[in-house]
Structures are given as C-alpha cells and as structure tokens.
Amino acid sequence: MGGIRELIIEWQTTRTVVAEVERAEHPDIVDRHGRTWTWVSKDLYRHCGNAAPVWMINDFGLPTQAALDNPNYDLCEICLNGRIRNVPDCKPEWNCSHTMHQRESGGGA
Numbered sequence: 001m002g003g004i005r006e007l008i009i010e011w012q013t014t015r016t017v018v019a020e021v022e023r024a025e026h027p028d029i030v031d032r033h034g035r036t037w038t039w040v041s042k043d044l045y046r047h048c049g050n051a052a053p054v055w056m057i058n059d060f061g062l063p064t065q066a067a068l069d070n071p072n073y074d075l076c077e078i079c080l081n082g083r084i085r086n087v088p089d090c091k092p093e094w095n096c097s098h099t100m101h102q103r104e105s106g107g108g109a
Helices: 002-025 054-059
Strands: 036-041 044-047 050-053
Antiparallel strands (some): 036 044
C-alpha cells in the first residue's frame, strides 16, 4: 500500500510541475473589449463562462441580453457593460460567487 501511495504522491507532484510549465507557456490574452481570457487546455481559453480557441477570441462580442439574464453566467463588469440583468437575487443558501444586478424597479424576473 505504501508503494502505491508514494507513486500517487510522485504523480501529483510531477503533474503540478507540468501544469505550472504549461501555464507559463500560455499567458492570459486580453481581447479588444479589455476582457482577460485564461488558458484552459491546448488552445482553449475561458472568460465569464465562455470558452474559445485562441483564433476565435477576438470574434466574441459582448454577451447578449439572453446571456445576461442567464443566472448560470458569472459576468464581469466589462461583459455587463452597464446593462441590467433580469434575474432574481441570489439567495445565501445558493452559495454563489456572484451578486445579481436587479432592474431599476428593484424586482427580479
């Protein structure tokens, strides 16, 4: 059992080193809107719930209103671009990483 545990620890350590090397080889990309895209794998980068290959990043516009109204997206201020999200407030028990922006009237959808 000890031998397997040591192999697993060695593999995890090696994988961490490889991941750091891979990350260093793939710096973040800032698009024409000022959004920062972070490398995921191969030539795939991610920003605000979207993923795209390097060649496609500059083709991405700002999210549509439908995407803004989707509570599954945790959008940054650049993606929101001053627009209002028509979704209900996040509830504390959801343990969300974001805060939904409400309509001026104060009510959700």
